Amino acid sequence: MLERELIQNHGVRNVVVDGQVTGFQFRLRMPNYRGVWGSLIDGVDVVVDGVGFDRELPRWTLQGREFSIQQLRLTATEVRWQLDELATITVPHHGGLAVGVHDLAVDIAIHAPYIPAEFQPSLFHSERKVTILP
Template sequence: MLERSTIQSSGFSNLGPEGARTGFRLRLRQPNYRGMRLSLIEGVDVVVDGERFPAADNRILFQGRTFGRADLDDATETRWPVGETIDVLVDRPGGLVPGVHQVETIVWMRHPYFPPQFQPVPMRDAREATIVL
């Protein structure tokens, strides 16, 4: 079973070899009450300790495939189910310092049954999460 929050502590880790980190990975549970085609996701904004990593620069790793934000619109038959996670891959040379970080995310979603003026809908979460090494 996953953690209750959208942002998962498990899965939050640096990318790249020790001493030459290239960035970090953030794991998110599906925040909506239903599974969704990836084409209904318009990217994920990430903020760590006040440093902003906008959706346009982040990639999503899901079921072994990596999607840039521009790739999501074509992923109409790739579905992110409830109870499953995606990994958001964020470039940051040097990675993050091991320890506790304040992490905020916005998953931008289109809900077709919401009035157009609300699209895309920001699904927000924030919590402390720990980089182990």
């Protein structure tokens, strides 16, 4: 079940690859009133405890497939972020996040083909406290 907030409370965790913590993950709900093609997603700016991560850095998992933002923009014309689907955002960050409570803020950037180019992308902002468990 989707939570009302864009940043979902469940799914926040550190990513471990071959015994090393390589980053962290969280889940986002679609911010618009309808789904959007992957090629119209323009990234997500992530800020954790005042430290920012560039919009180009996070990887997106949609429909069970992982994409860089460049892959979404250029080749993901068959992938949609549906209204009822969570996107998993993976942020590469050596060591991940410390165990405990963190302030997480995002600005999701999405293009809408029916809005003039000079007003693009549309930004959807959300902030939430999240917890990393041991």
